[in-house]
Amino acid sequence: MFIYNYRAFDLYHKPVISLAILGDESKSWRPNSYQYGLGESEVKIKFSIVKLLDYQWEDLTQSHNLFAIVVMAHLKTKATTSNLTEREQWKWNLTRLFYEKGYNRQEIADLYKVIDLMMALPEALQFSFEEKLTQYQEERTMPLLTNIERRALARGAKENCQQNIIKILQNRFDNIPELMVKTINQIDDISLLENLLLPSISVNSLEEFQQLISSNLTNRN
Secondary structure, eight states: OHHHHHHHHHHHOSOOOOEEEEOSSOTTOOOOEEEEEETTEEEEEEOEEEEGGGSOHHHHHHOOOHHHHHHHHHHHHHHTTTOHHHHHHHHHHHHHHHHHTTOOHHHHHHHHHHHHHHTOOOHHHHHHHHHHHHHHHHHHTOOOOOHHHHHHHHHHHHHHHHHHHHHHHHHHHSOOOHHHHHHHHTOOOHHHHHHHHHHHHHOSOHHHHHHHHHHHHHHHO
């Protein structure tokens, strides 16, 4: 937050407001400042925060702000990490809200793209979701995306996740084995890639991350 703030100030020479959106699952974790010092020299920055866990579900459902649904999708994605069947149901419920709130076609299409990437599902559950969505769209004669567009969107999400994992590991450990890169790029399951993304930030070594890959691949099979 400090680096972003001073670089923006250095670039534009205008006052900068810093805002952190906290999407974690800890109600007590609310960092709002950073400081460091050396000798008698000290620098400190305080910034505003928004904690997504603070939003009340009822308030979100009644809001017509587009970002209310994005927050709802985020909260349910976090809540269904270990229950993807429940996530599929919530993804369906939230998608229907697009129509019920009266958004226009472009707003619906944009929201769908965000939520489809956020609430990633394994292939079987995604297929079930898309079947319900297709039938619903036919009843309302208002398609969101073609099957080709959906497949391209899913492919893009997978490739982005693969690239992010590799970039994080390269940044932390300089060089990573070609075999590990190849293995990551061969993983097609977006939910499995998501399970590897966050640990890539915190693992202590490449060996530990390789064990994590092997464990996830074994559990998948």
